[in-house]
Amino acid sequence: xxxxxxxxxxxxxxxxxxxxxVFGGRFVAETLMPLILELETQWNQAKTDPAFQAExxxxxxxxxxxxxxxYFAEGLTRHLGGAKIYLKREDLNHTGSHKINxxxxxxxxxxxxxxTRIIAETGAGQHGVASATVSAxxxxxxxxxxxxxxxxxxxxxxxxxxxLGAQVNPVSSGHGTLKDAMNEALRDWVxxxxxTYYLIGTAAGPxxxxxxxxxxxxxxxxxxxxxxxxxxxxxxxxxxxxVGGGSNAIGLFHPFLDDRDVRIIGIEAGGRxxxxxxxxxxxxxxxxxxxxxxxxxxxxxxxGQIVDGHSISAGLDYPGVGPEHSWLRDSGRVEYVPIxxxxxxxxxxxxxxxxxxIPALESAxxxxxxxxxxxxxxxxxxxxINLSGRGDKDVHTVASMMGMEF
Amino acid sequence: MTTTRIDRCFxxxxxxxxxxxxxxxxxxxxxxxxSLKIMKAMPAAGTDVIELGMPFSDPMADGPAIQAAGLxxxxxxxTLARTIQMVRDFRAHDDDTPIVMMGYYxxxxxxxxxxxxxxxxxxxLDGLIVVDLPPEMDAELCVPALKAGINFIRLATPTxxxxxxxxxxxxxSGFVYYVSMTGITGSALANTGDVSEAVARIxxxxxxxxxxxxxxxTAEQARAIGASADGVVVGTAIxxxxxxxxxxxxxxxxxxxxxxxxLVSGLAQGVRRARLEAVD
Ligand SMILES: Cc1ncc(COP(=O)(O)O)c(C=O)c1O
Numbered sequence: 001x002x003x004x005x006x007x008x009x010x011x012x013x014x015x016x017x018x019x020x021x022v023f024g025g026r027f028v029a030e031t032l033m034p035l036i037l038e039l040e041t042q043w044n045q046a047k048t049d050p051a052f053q054a055e056x057x058x059x060x061x062x063x064x065x066x067x068x069x070x071y072f073a074e075g076l077t078r079h080l081g082g083a084k085i086y087l088k089r090e091d092l093n094h095t096g097s098h099k100i101n102x103x104x105x106x107x108x109x110x111x112x113x114x115x116t117r118i119i120a121e122t123g124a125g126q127h128g129v130a131s132a133t134v135s136a137x138x139x140x141x142x143x144x145x146x147x148x149x150x151x152x153x154x155x156x157x158x159x160x161x162x163x164l165g166a167q168v169n170p171v172s173s174g175h176g177t178l179k180d181a182m183n184e185a186l187r188d189w190v191x192x193x194x195x196t197y198y199l200i201g202t203a204a205g206p207x208x209x210x211x212x213x214x215x216x217x218x219x220x221x222x223x224x225x226x227x228x229x230x231x232x233x234x235x236x237x238x239x240x241x242x243v244g245g246g247s248n249a250i251g252l253f254h255p256f257l258d259d260r261d262v263r264i265i266g267i268e269a270g271g272r273x274x275x276x277x278x279x280x281x282x283x284x285x286x287x288x289x290x291x292x293x294x295x296x297x298x299x300x301x302x303x304g305q306i307v308d309g310h311s312i313s314a315g316l317d318y319p320g321v322g323p324e325h326s327w328l329r330d331s332g333r334v335e336y337v338p339i340x341x342x343x344x345x346x347x348x349x350x351x352x353x354x355x356x357x358i359p360a361l362e363s364a365x366x367x368x369x370x371x372x373x374x375x376x377x378x379x380x381x382x383x384x385i386n387l388s389g390r391g392d393k394d395v396h397t398v399a400s401m402m403g404m405e406f
Numbered sequence: 407m408t409t410t411r412i413d414r415c416f417x418x419x420x421x422x423x424x425x426x427x428x429x430x431x432x433x434x435x436x437x438x439x440x441s442l443k444i445m446k447a448m449p450a451a452g453t454d455v456i457e458l459g460m461p462f463s464d465p466m467a468d469g470p471a472i473q474a475a476g477l478x479x480x481x482x483x484x485t486l487a488r489t490i491q492m493v494r495d496f497r498a499h500d501d502d503t504p505i506v507m508m509g510y511y512x513x514x515x516x517x518x519x520x521x522x523x524x525x526x527x528x529x530x531l532d533g534l535i536v537v538d539l540p541p542e543m544d545a546e547l548c549v550p551a552l553k554a555g556i557n558f559i560r561l562a563t564p565t566x567x568x569x570x571x572x573x574x575x576x577x578x579s580g581f582v583y584y585v586s587m588t589g590i591t592g593s594a595l596a597n598t599g600d601v602s603e604a605v606a607r608i609x610x611x612x613x614x615x616x617x618x619x620x621x622x623x624t625a626e627q628a629r630a631i632g633a634s635a636d637g638v639v640v641g642t643a644i645x646x647x648x649x650x651x652x653x654x655x656x657x658x659x660x661x662x663x664x665x666x667x668x669l670v671s672g673l674a675q676g677v678r679r680a681r682l683e684a685v686d
Contacts (some may be wrong), residue, residue, distance in 0.1 A: 017542065027511060027538045029467045031563040031588050034570055173473065179464065186466040191589040193565060290512045290538065291464060303485040304516030305463040 010257035010333050013324060018207020020327035026206040028293045031190045040208045042113050047215065052108060059104045063137070064094045066101075066219065070227035070384070075354035076370070083237065083377035085370055087357070087387040088224045088252065097360065097389030098220060098248045099130035099201060105216035107134040110197035117192065118142040120199045121185040123150055123178035123244065124315035124362065125157025126389055127201030132166035142166040145184045148176035150314045157393050175308040178244070178318040182292050202245025203322035206293030210322050217251025224384055225255050232382060238263040238373065241386035242365040243283075243336065244315045246322035248388035257333060265373075266325060267365045269311035270338030280309035281338040282321045283329045296323045312341040312397065313361035315389075343368040345401055348391060360389035361397065410532045411504040412557050412580040415454055416615040416636060425632035427677045428617055429670055430457035430508065430641030432475035433492050434484025435648055436656055441479070443663040444648065445496050449503045451667040452674020456496075457535070457639065460489050460509030467537045469592030475645040478656065486513045486522070490529050497530035506533035506559060506580070511547065519547055523554040533557035533580045541573050548577050561585050562608055564600075571611055581615040581637060582608055586622070592642040595621035595631075602634035625676030632680030640673055 013020040026036060046052040060066040069092065073085040090098040110118060118140045122128030128144040135142035144161055148170040151158055161168050174180040189198045203213040221239075228236055239256055241249035243266040256262045271279030279285065282297040289298040291306055299307045299319035311317040328334040339347075344361055347368035351359050359367060366385050374383060391398075399406055419426050429448055434441050448456055461476035461484050468476070493505055507526065514522050514536070526534075534551055541548075541560070548558040557580030565588060566574050575582065584604060587596040601618055608616050618631050619639025628638045647669045651660040 026540065026542050028540060029537050029563075030540050030561045030574065031467075031565050031585065033540045033542070034565045034567060174463075183464050183466050187469075187590045190467060191593070193588050287516075290510075290515055292466070293538075295515075298512075300512070300516065302516070303487075304513035305461075305480060306512070307463075 007331070010328065010331070011254060013327065014207060014211055020324045021330065023288070023296050023323035023326040024207055024210060024294050026293060027290045027295065028206045029190055031193060035193050036206055038113070042109060043208050043212050046109055046112060052112070056105055056108060060101070060219065064100045064104060065092065067223045068092055070224055070231060072231070073355055076351065079350065079354050080371060080374040082374040082379065083381040083383045084379070085374060086228065086236070086382065086384045088220060088384060090220060090248065090386060090388050091357070091359065091363070091390035095126070095130045095133050096392065097126040097130070098217060098251060099127040100133065101219055101251070102201065102213050102216040102247060103130040103134045103199060106199045107138050110140070110199070111138060113197065115195060115197035116140065117196045118199050119145070119185050119188050119196055120201060121145045121178065121181040122201060123147070123181070123317055124313065124360070125150065125154040125161065125393060126315060126360070128166070128168070129157050129160050129164070131199050131201070132161045132164035135166065136164045143188065144168050145171055145181040145188070147178060147181045148172040150177055150181070153397050154314055154393055155396060177308065177314065179306065179308065186292070202247040203250045203324060204245040204292060204294060204296065204320060210294065210324055213247050214250045214254055214324065217247050218254045220248065220251040220386065221253060221255035224252060228382065228384060235259055235262055236382040236384045237377065238265060239384045240265045240267065240366045240369050242267045242316060242362045242388060243321060243325060244318050244362060245320070246325045248386050250322060250324055252386045253334060264334045265369060266334055266336045267369050268336055268338045269309070269313060269316035269365060270340040271310040271312070272341060274338060277307055278310040279338065280311045280316055280318060282319055283326065283336040284338050286319070288326065291320055294323045296320050296326045297329070312344060312401065313365065315360070315362040316365065337369065339365040339368045345398065347371055348398060357387070358391035359387055360391045361394045363388045364391070410555070410557055410580065411502065412455065412506070412532045415504050416581065419454065423681055425635055425677050425680050426454040426617065426637035427452055427628065427670070427674050428455040428457055428619070428637050428639040429453045429644055430459055430639060431644050431648070431666065432459040432461060432472065432479050433489040434461060434479035434482050435475045435645070436478045436652060436658070436662070437482040438484065438488060438492070440658070440662055442492055442495055444666050445492065446499060447663040447667045448670055449500060451670035453503070453670055455504045455506060455637065457506050457508050457641065458489065458492065460486060460507055460513060462510040462513060465510060467590055469590045469642065471592045471642045471645050471649065474649065486517050490525050493526065493531050494529040504532045505530065506535055507531060508535040509537070511536050511538050514547060519550055523551055523556060527554050527556055531556060533559050535559045535561065535583060537561065541576060544577055552577060552579065559583050564588050564604065571608065575612050578614060581617050582612060583639065584608060584616055584618045584635070586618050586620045589620065591620055593621055595623070595627055598630045601631060605634045625672040628673045628676035629680045632677045638677055643669060
């Protein structure tokens, strides 16, 4: 086996061309290129502008409710009988998930750039809700593209978006999931490039989005690192997060990447198993290719056509992943493993019963990995799990999986 | 780089004093044989340059018509290997008409850039248009294509400003493809006055022919655009002509090649009138 090259730091990417090793880049139509370059310029100014950072900090604190708590999950810890489990409570943020962190940052950028219209894609609807929320707060019209399948399985969020004044456009091409929503959002963007800001919801897309979204989400890991040092006096032994496009995961992981003793595990949607096509484990079962503006691991056939995957969780139902994860996978720093639909469902029910917390199905994938791992670890060891969102949006899906109706 | 069929074609049309008619169709739509027949019917009907669409599952710059055509082609078993084979089969009968393949990068990347370029060149391909490869990504395919003797035709758009234009033109060869509007294929045609201004602006930076596409559907539009452009590209209208003779289950209700030929003849008359009427 090839020994991966170990850089001095895992936290320096991307390079100037937006590459993380061979991954990332700017694979977009010429129409979008000038805008993407302009976005990069504005972003580079904003990230070192104290006024921008102060406004973001203020909104994060008083509007979103940060910092989110790092909660010692005593019920889960006792039930699993091994490592101590901590949950990073992104579910307690305003709008109910980590997505608000990124939306607040990007809406300030949109304002700074003088854009007057917001578009977004959404899978589980959490990013759509967060986009609709910040658009309402800052007075922008907002159009959300959402796969028709997802519109069906995440009804509560569709209604929330409409209440917030957003227009929800169902997309019926493909399987009607996140990939198709992203295609349609890109088509809107090329058409309305003069006034429209595309608020991408995950750490994917053309440069500078993967870096920018990571920076807005890194508040998760930065806080968690400080909190665990304060609460336990040491770093955790393992940290775990679910990976759809990879924003909550990179947000937790990035501040820990150079803590070499911390084991980092990203969870992909294993769906109904990796044998067929009914999963979304692009890094476990896909290969590198180019889609949605970046090179990354993708589910595709031998002709380079993208394959529609499957996951019980709409937020993980995407055949690609952010490019930084692809690079972290190949460099060996982060392990990526699949969790099946039924394992996630069991973890969802367990957490609800022993913690009194209904987790998002996405987050339940991360918890399911801890269910496997914790019992193999010592009682003094520590696992931090990113509880990326709350599960209220998923109750219909879970009910039908349990053969119930309400 | 040596001259290609594209270079020779535009030189000849310049002498004739008329713009080129560039027609796009989707390779493999609705099946390989029918699609090859459509391709073969084009030059006789008046096409000067053929654009052969490579189907892709996620065509982010295309409207509903070309999306649907791509899906029909994929369902009919089209692959990149078969699209290359289509060039080979066509060349057995026609060694003059330039062929440009148009599509997205991933299928080529997965096929292998060097292998693709070698096979496509040997099959008789002249040029490539790859929507999701801007100049920033030239090392991927553009530079290797130029080395292989294949023209890399770049898209310039209304958002390509004066500062950026030289970068877009830098490694472009064959012709420049001006996208008439910010939008996806199949949208309504932009203001022709704006288009001819943009064409003039590009021509002041390059000696390459400038063709205009996106939104041109009728002979009259082809004439109007052809008054200032060196070529007029028609895509969605052709793909729609194919779709118009397909029943709800995809069965053919008439001959798609004939439907396309009828449309192309009309468009060809349009481009032939372009300069005549432009002078009065
Ligand atoms: C609660 C929650 N967690 C995770 C995800 C997955 O996205 P990402 O991988 O970008 O964090 C989503 C996406 O909708 C989500 O809503």
